[in-house]
Amino acid sequence: MDLRVRYIELLKRSLIDVLGPTMTRAVAQPNGEVRIECVPETERDERLVGRDWPANGTTMVGLARLTNLQRCIETVLDDDVPGDLIETGVWRGGATIFTRALLDVHGGVERLVWAADSFTGLPEPDPTLYPADEGDLHHTVHYLAVSLEEVERNFLRYGIATDRVRFLPGWFRDTLPTVIGEKWSLIRLDGDMYESTMLGLECLYHRLSPGGFVIVDDYGAIDVCRRAVDDFRSRNDIDEALEWIDWTGVCWRKVAS
Numbered sequence: 001m002d003l004r005v006r007y008i009e010l011l012k013r014s015l016i017d018v019l020g021p022t023m024t025r026a027v028a029q030p031n032g033e034v035r036i037e038c039v040p041e042t043e044r045d046e047r048l049v050g051r052d053w054p055a056n057g058t059t060m061v062g063l064a065r066l067t068n069l070q071r072c073i074e075t076v077l078d079d080d081v082p083g084d085l086i087e088t089g090v091w092r093g094g095a096t097i098f099t100r101a102l103l104d105v106h107g108g109v110e111r112l113v114w115a116a117d118s119f120t121g122l123p124e125p126d127p128t129l130y131p132a133d134e135g136d137l138h139h140t141v142h143y144l145a146v147s148l149e150e151v152e153r154n155f156l157r158y159g160i161a162t163d164r165v166r167f168l169p170g171w172f173r174d175t176l177p178t179v180i181g182e183k184w185s186l187i188r189l190d191g192d193m194y195e196s197t198m199l200g201l202e203c204l205y206h207r208l209s210p211g212g213f214v215i216v217d218d219y220g221a222i223d224v225c226r227r228a229v230d231d232f233r234s235r236n237d238i239d240e241a242l243e244w245i246d247w248t249g250v251c252w253r254k255v256a257s
Helices: 003-015 041-049 062-078 094-105 148-157 172-179 194-207 223-235
Strands: 024-028 034-038 084-088 113-117 165-169 184-189 208-216 250-253
Touching: 003 062, 003 094, 041 062, 062 094, 062 184, 062 208, 084 094, 084 172, 084 194, 094 113, 094 148, 094 184, 113 148, 113 172, 148 165, 165 172, 172 194, 184 194, 194 208, 194 223
Parallel strands: 084 113, 084 184, 113 165, 184 208
Antiparallel strands: 024 034, 208 250
């Protein structure tokens, strides 16, 4: 097996924390905290499709969605689709670390990777502007709040330089409008809420190059995320077929200019 392939496969498994003899997961509690528990041997495969929250991993997306991200990035590079790559909602940075590493391995070093996140958790819902988010409780889950300093440390732990990474700290409503002039080859949305998903599409999609990809992490898992995607696609007459990645992730490739 090619050494690059071995490195990429090892990196994916390390990022989701499935290499050790034991695995731990975080289970959300009603008070916004989490309980850390060992993953039974019979449930280890749940991590491969991102059905649990790793206690020690740097991404929740699982192996299937990382492999899809790999396929999309490699297609962008093979087809020379112009533009940078961005993730909105990075948590501990695992998927962004993987994106930067993959670009470096395949010679896409000139492309920037953008990481947009509040780095303080999710916003309180704004039902006046986004009625679908009324009652959303993501902002109460402290486990979802990861500081920019911790994300940067995770890059360093994996030996991934951040000189070609641009961090966008703050609420999407404030940060994403500042990059509406950039060109994208890949957009990965992981904002959970209707507002976060819709803002990502509204601010970024019009500058996605033909041949580029949109990846949505929570389409199957969170109803309001699905509604935001469906509303945006309907409103903009987007008819490219959605491809299911696993039980929750979807993507599509932009073919129209």
